[in-house]
Amino acid sequence: MSRGNALEALIAGLRGSPTDRTDWRAVIALANHTLLTPDLFSSLAQSGHTHYLPEDVREYLQFVHDCNRERNLRLRTQLREAVAALNRRDVVPFLLKGAIPLFLSPAGRVPSRMTSDLDLAVDSPEEAIARACLEELGYVDVAGARGMARQQDAGMLELRTSRANGLEPPKLVQRDGLRVKIPPAQSRALHWMVHDLLKEGDYWRGRIDLRHLHDLARLAESDGVDWTALQASMSDRSARNALDTQLLALHHFFGTRIPAKCAQRPMVRFQHWRRIFTATHPIIGAPLRLAGNLMWGTWRFSRDYGLARRGPSDLLRRIARTLFNPRTKI
Template sequence: MLMKPAPNPLDALIAGLCGRVVDQPDWPAIIALANQTLLTPALFASLEQAGRIGDVPGDVRDYLQFIRDCNRERNVRLRLQLEEAVATLNAIGVAPVLLKGAVPLFLSQTVPDRITSDIDLAVAARDEPLAQACLEQLGYVGVPDGRGMARDRDVGVLELRAYRADGLGRPKLVQQGKLSVKIPPAQSRALHWIVHDLLKEGDYWRGRIDLRHMYDLAQLAESEPIDWATLRALLAGRSARNAVEMQLLTLHRFFGTSIPPGCGERLTIRFQHWRRVFASCHPILGAPLRLAGNLFWGARRFSRVHDLARRNPVHLARRIAAVLLNKDLRSKI
């Protein structure tokens, strides 16, 4: 009798995030992938909510719960940090716009299980200097790489930026106790994740997947209606629109997210979808595809780096090496 092959770790992890335990799971590989993609607490929470956590071996269950509990403790501290920053900005008449992981951190009635890397806030461009000065009075100082501000006693970096309208509706004012914030519409939040990952960081060309953001999109689409067709039409350029369709096709394949009829039917979209899923499921066999994607991404950006090459050729060389050697992936697969 032929043995059924064990599912690859990516499919097994996705099943777990959907509250299912696959047959013959390779738990060390699943945990390694969950840790890499920052989804370990979400994996435990999904299986617990679905009533399937009892199907997990005891040592694996204990590990998953330990990571979940540690992350909840960290999120409690992040929430207090966020509330302090919001209160300080409210005191000068500014209700900041919450971005990315700051939204569930603020709105959730319980401590969220999402691993949040930092706290992202936005204010009107005219308010940014005053808002930054107020945060500096709380002890925040700029971090060395220039991406945000931090304090020694905190567990996360706070990023403050100027808010840019995207044409998908104005942020909604939300009050919680004495605190006031603005929450962008669901479509704006979805657009932010897609543009950041696929276009700004080049995942569309490089064939990479930020599985944590993919899971965020799936949960967002499940909780709030999103007009994907309008979101796609808003983007200028064929590559940007193709990137949205590819992301939707992958969302449907991974999490069963409902997508518009006809989405992803073109051969280009289906190939891009297949390429990154295949390379993620089979890293060794997919290595040539990844290398080709990195080279293509580098070629697209080459015309924009002449200034950097002239000012800091060593830094440019390091960036090129990081891309080609996949040293800049962080939580991506």
């Protein structure tokens, strides 16, 4: 089965409408690569389509879903422990990315989203207190990674400093005696987009983080996102082009309603075509992907002067990781 057909079938499954004559081996391979296998089973179960699946496919998808559920339950317990300890020091953390649905989910349920780690943020004056608090719980820094961990936990915990983004202020939420700050939907969408498109260079490199795109589609459906306000918050033309390119992908895959003017600029239309083409034709689209990687690498390393001071070996390692590590992107 071609990558394009597998991608189309995976998207159909995530939308709760599996296609006929699906090559489930190819679809499952792509779902595993993009960390969407639990979400795929959950969507099919909610739409009542799991009984149409081949028995071995249904059993595999449910097995991965159930394993992920147990892990998410452990992550939620870990998150609540950390928040409780911080609250005792009068620190109210900001929850980011996957930590938000884990905290907000009802007691007997957890989201099907596969979460890699727990992301928390605190105000800059509270960072030292928060770090000391987590160290008292047994957390230690992980070498070579941005995060803290304990041997008994299901995932790392990443503590960062909160940054104002000029949008709505976070909302104070209290659950079972715990206090956290949760950014509004606008800020959460902006965080995902800036992280993927600009920080990791997906806009230039022609890559798509399908899991985050699925997150954005669900966020737009459940909370509503003012895409026009997000466009206005972009700092320059390149950032606005990146945002509009992501919005076109969001509409293309999940049918999310977006402003009509997103597709007006030729550069946006070209970038959208390039990302879809390389995602559905990874072999013949390889030259486009390589050109994007080289462009991103040149831009990235020309602006990070600290890389030069670390020596040529470190620079070569980073270049290789940038160009050849596909991670979970398509």
